Amino acid sequence: MNAFVIGDAELCIGCQACMVACAQAHEKMPTAALNERETPFHSRITVVNAPEVTVAVQCRHCEDSPCARSCPVEAIVQKNAHIEVIKEKCIGCKSCVLACPFGAIKIIEDDMNCAAIFISPHDGTAHDRIEKAHFVVEKCDLCAGCGSPACVAICPAKALQLVEPDAIAQKIENRRIKNANRIRLYRSQLA
Amino acid sequence: MEGLSTTLGSGAMTNSIAELHTMGPGDTIFAIGTNTTECHPIIGIAMIKAVKRGAKLIVVDPRATTLTQHADVWLRLQPGSDVALLNAIAHVILQNGWEATEYIAKHTENFSEFKKIAARYFPYKAAEITGVPATLIKDAAKIIGQSRNVAIYYTMGVTQHTSGVDNVMAVSNIAVLTGNIGRAKTGVNPLRGQNNVQGACDMGALPDVLPGYQKVQKTDVREKFAKAWGVEIPEEQGLTVPSVLDGIEKGEVKAVYIFGENPLRSDPDINHVKHCLEKVELLIVQDIFLTETAQIADVVLPGAAFAEKDGTFTSTERRVQRVRKAIEPPGQCKPDWQILSELIAAMGYPAAYSHPQEIFEEMRQLTPSYNGISYARLENESLQWPCPTNDHPGTPILHVGSSIRGKARFVPADFRLPAELPDKEYPMMLTTGRVVAHYHTGTMTRRCWGLRGVAPYEMVEIHPEDAAALAIEDGDQISVSSRRGEVLAVAKVTTRVSPGLVFMTFHYSESSGNMLTNTACDPTTQTPELKVCAVAVRKVKSPGVHLADTGFLQQNTAPEGVFHQPALSNAPH
Numbered sequence: 001m002n003a004f005v006i007g008d009a010e011l012c013i014g015c016q017a018c019m020v021a022c023a024q025a026h027e028k029m030p031t032a033a034l035n036e037r038e039t040p041f042h043s044r045i046t047v048v049n050a051p052e053v054t055v056a057v058q059c060r061h062c063e064d065s066p067c068a069r070s071c072p073v074e075a076i077v078q079k080n081a082h083i084e085v086i087k088e089k090c091i092g093c094k095s096c097v098l099a100c101p102f103g104a105i106k107i108i109e110d111d112m113n114c115a116a117i118f119i120s121p122h123d124g125t126a127h128d129r130i131e132k133a134h135f136v137v138e139k140c141d142l143c144a145g146c147g148s149p150a151c152v153a154i155c156p157a158k159a160l161q162l163v164e165p166d167a168i169a170q171k172i173e174n175r176r177i178k179n180a181n182r183i184r185l186y187r188s189q190l191a
Numbered sequence: 192m193e194g195l196s197t198t199l200g201s202g203a204m205t206n207s208i209a210e211l212h213t214m215g216p217g218d219t220i221f222a223i224g225t226n227t228t229e230c231h232p233i234i235g236i237a238m239i240k241a242v243k244r245g246a247k248l249i250v251v252d253p254r255a256t257t258l259t260q261h262a263d264v265w266l267r268l269q270p271g272s273d274v275a276l277l278n279a280i281a282h283v284i285l286q287n288g289w290e291a292t293e294y295i296a297k298h299t300e301n302f303s304e305f306k307k308i309a310a311r312y313f314p315y316k317a318a319e320i321t322g323v324p325a326t327l328i329k330d331a332a333k334i335i336g337q338s339r340n341v342a343i344y345y346t347m348g349v350t351q352h353t354s355g356v357d358n359v360m361a362v363s364n365i366a367v368l369t370g371n372i373g374r375a376k377t378g379v380n381p382l383r384g385q386n387n388v389q390g391a392c393d394m395g396a397l398p399d400v401l402p403g404y405q406k407v408q409k410t411d412v413r414e415k416f417a418k419a420w421g422v423e424i425p426e427e428q429g430l431t432v433p434s435v436l437d438g439i440e441k442g443e444v445k446a447v448y449i450f451g452e453n454p455l456r457s458d459p460d461i462n463h464v465k466h467c468l469e470k471v472e473l474l475i476v477q478d479i480f481l482t483e484t485a486q487i488a489d490v491v492l493p494g495a496a497f498a499e500k501d502g503t504f505t506s507t508e509r510r511v512q513r514v515r516k517a518i519e520p521p522g523q524c525k526p527d528w529q530i531l532s533e534l535i536a537a538m539g540y541p542a543a544y545s546h547p548q549e550i551f552e553e554m555r556q557l558t559p560s561y562n563g564i565s566y567a568r569l570e571n572e573s574l575q576w577p578c579p580t581n582d583h584p585g586t587p588i589l590h591v592g593s594s595i596r597g598k599a600r601f602v603p604a605d606f607r608l609p610a611e612l613p614d615k616e617y618p619m620m621l622t623t624g625r626v627v628a629h630y631h632t633g634t635m636t637r638r639c640w641g642l643r644g645v646a647p648y649e650m651v652e653i654h655p656e657d658a659a660a661l662a663i664e665d666g667d668q669i670s671v672s673s674r675r676g677e678v679l680a681v682a683k684v685t686t687r688v689s690p691g692l693v694f695m696t697f698h699y700s701e702s703s704g705n706m707l708t709n710t711a712c713d714p715t716t717q718t719p720e721l722k723v724c725a726v727a728v729r730k731v732k733s734p735g736v737h738l739a740d741t742g743f744l745q746q747n748t749a750p751e752g753v754f755h756q757p758a759l760s761n762a763p764h
Contacts, residue, residue: 010243013228013235014257015627020641034640041644051255051687054228157236 001165002061003081003142005045005149009055011159012047018056018151018160019043025143025150042108044140045151056151056160059083059104059140067096067105067139081165082142090136097137110136193716194359195379196404198367200596203389205378205589206342207508207575211237216245218376219338223251223273223362224348224722227258229627231382231507234344247338249331251276252348253622254652254694255687264331267689270622271352271609271723272321277361278606279317280332281309281368289336291370298593299367305601320606322689340376341369346384347624351721355713357604367599373590383507385631386497390505393561393576394554398429403558419557422540431717432458433710439467450477450494450527455484456632456700459708459719460675477530480634483700493524500526502547503569509576509586511561513569609723610711613691617673617725619657620692621707629698637698649702650683652694653728658684661730668732671695673724676706679731693728 023043027034045058061083068076068083075089076096085096087110097105111134118129142162143149152160195202211234214220220238228235235258242248242261250262251273259265268276284290285306295302314325321328335341343366349358363379371377383389395402401424405412413424430438432454438444447468458464468474469487476488485491499520505511520526525533532544544550548566555561563578564585574585589595613620628646629636636642651671653663663669665684670677671693680695680702688694695704709724 010261011236011239012257013232013239013627015228015232016645019645023644024641031640035638039640041640041647043645047645049257051685052260054257054260156232157239 001081001168002063002078002083003162003164004061005058005140005142005152005160005162006060007056007058008159008161009053011157012055013157013159014047014049014054015156016047017154017156018045019047021150021154022140025146040109042106042138044104044106044138046103046106057102057104058151059100060102061140061142066099066101070095070099080144082144083139084141084144085137085139087136087138092135092137094137100139105137105139107135108138110134194356194602195363195381197356198360198363198596198600198602199372199379199590199594201589202381202392202404203509203589204380204382204507205372206375206380207510207587208234208237209587210342210376211241214241214244214246214340214342214376217339219247219249219334219341221249221251221335221341221343221365222258223277223343223345224350224358225258225344225346225382226252226254226256226348226624227344227346227382228256230346230384230625232627234382238344247334249334253689253692254624264327264334266321266323266327266331268321268323270620270692271354271720272606273349273352273358274354274361274604275312275317275320275606276323276328277358277365278309278312278603279314279321279328280335281305281365282312282317283314283329283332284336284365284368285309287333287336289332290368294370294372295368298599299601300598301601301603305364305368305603308603308605335365335369340374341366341371342377342380343371344380344382346382348722350381350713350716350718352718352723353610353711353713353720354604354607355718355720356715357607360602360604363599364601364603367601372594372599373588373592375588378588378590381507386506387504389507389509390503390511393505393558398431401557402554403560405558416557419553433712433717433719436464436467439471444471446473446475447471448475448477449484449488450492453478453482453484453632453634455482455487456697456703456705459705459721460710461703461706462676463710477527478634479524480638482632482634492530493520493522494530495520495524495526499524500528500547502526502528503551505576511564511569511574511576513566610720611674611709611723611725613725617727618691619726619728621671621673621704621724621726622692622694622722623697623704623708624694625696626698629696631698632703633698633700637700646698649678649680649695649699649704651680651728652683652685652688654686654688654690654692655684656690657693657728658682661728663728663730664733666733667730670729670731671707671726672728673707673709673726675709678702678704678706682730693726 022045023041024031027039045056047056065083072093073089073091075086077084077086097107116131117134119132120129149162152162220241227238239261248262249264250259251266251268252259253268253270266276314328317328318325343362345362349362352358366372366379399407401407401412401416407428416424435444454464455461474488475490476485477492477494478485479494479496497514498517501516502514503511504514528547528550532542535542551566555564559579560577563580563583564574568574575587578585626646628642651669663682665682667682668679669682670679697703697705707724707726708721711720712718
């Protein structure tokens, strides 16, 4: 079963520290270098700061991943206990973006390590091929490979938690016991 | 500062932040004019947790914020109508006998005058002025009147009005009326917007006081400082910021020395500020970055950042905290105390300090409220002033027993309209504020990769109805103009603001809300009315396929050279 990070709207203050931590965790350079190189900022978690609600939203790593099923090139795969995008395989078709019910998949401009895509313009004027921006998709990978999720670690309001399969099993068990006790009390009251 | 000094005898936050951690059922948080979760996130977290434990929350704000989402009662008032709202709350409290009769009799004065004024503010009348339904006013009054403890928190939403002092005193009146003073989990708590704004005020960075709010008009005060410093202390008050600008225009002020402040973005009506600062004969700016203000200075003095200096900061809850140098200042940069020390030495005053501790020692000998605080004690203790003696434990709660001025004073005021209201030419109202990622004029935060990343450019909040009438869609480039200037920014269509209201920040140099704001001031404190002015909005450009394609974002996302001026450690001096 997949793990996932979930936000609590009763605690989130919308500070966006999770977004900064996420973006930084997925860059290899120190922040001073990111500044100097004008590295684009990409966060895989987004704070929804609507008039009615404030909470961070990101990938739920669904078991029946509509994103992976809609991907025509198998760029979205199950890896260990999470769903991962293989950026190199992504063709930027956006099917997964449409399929995701959480809005957790983002389209980002990829520099492809400075390689370029050239395409013929259809304006009938010239045969010259023009350089085109390259877009791929990106989403939460639970910081796989860098230990625990950076967003959970940074959250000052403790509004984010990593839900792991064991924890779910434990929670279900606890609720069963709680309910069983409720039934017992109810029965004793009846008696 | 002025309002609370008049009513209670001290302008500082009365209580301590940690009390929020103990609030629960029976306690009420009354937050007015404060977007706490964005502007004071740690205090915001504590508020939300207290609400989760069962404390009640009343929020007064014209805008939907994270705090309003958690409120039991949200009073969505017209900006600038605070006095009418607070008087009406007092009216309902008095009508129902929820006032603290015994406390009022023993510890207050001028109650009968206050009663007279409050009696006129019927909720239905206040509803017409404030736009808040009378039933909600009654609900809020009931919660305030019947709670065991009510802690009031406020910030610039209360003070940055032409009626700022009246607003503060109206807030104070509610606390005094209900006896919510001098106990834990109560009080009137202005949250300071910066790490050391309380400390700066404490040290006399106000026109009429020496350190510790000792009035410069008092002969004994002047004599004490004259004796310690060996110089004569001038009797007349200094100037407020607006009067400095006036003085420049009249040719009376010849030199201005600004440090740690960027008035060319943080003061209202930037065009006017620029005109004045360009006109002044000598402009000295001391800062850690070459701010917009420093760029027009005659002399720039490179200061040190927080991690590059020793000293103390005094937080919003009057807590004096030791700051320790972690790294050396780069290049020619020096800590502020050293620059000032060298400057006064160059001007012929032999002040030779080798460490801020010596300055602190001198200061505490002259400042009764800081007298018991020393660097030695700060090693192991965390002290809140007043702390008059070396064995005094500090004061987490002010006005215990009775208020500092003796009796807490009711100062009633009538509602006054803001200075500039929407009209035919400028049909919308602008209110200004902040976003969580940025600090003030963005001098520091816009140089941080992550903070810049989450909030890269100004987003003007506008209600869907207004947007539709102006054919503006979310993400469109719009122009916002007032009698004082015009800025371009991106529209954020949202019900966060009411119809007729737009919201902007002053973080973004290229689209600063302060190009538009009004210099009209509170008559007592000269605090400008940054929260209300009249503007016109029009659409400039649709975002098209991709915002970046318009060229707008590239041109406008950062102050010039931001990325080529590396952060703190390499200040460009």
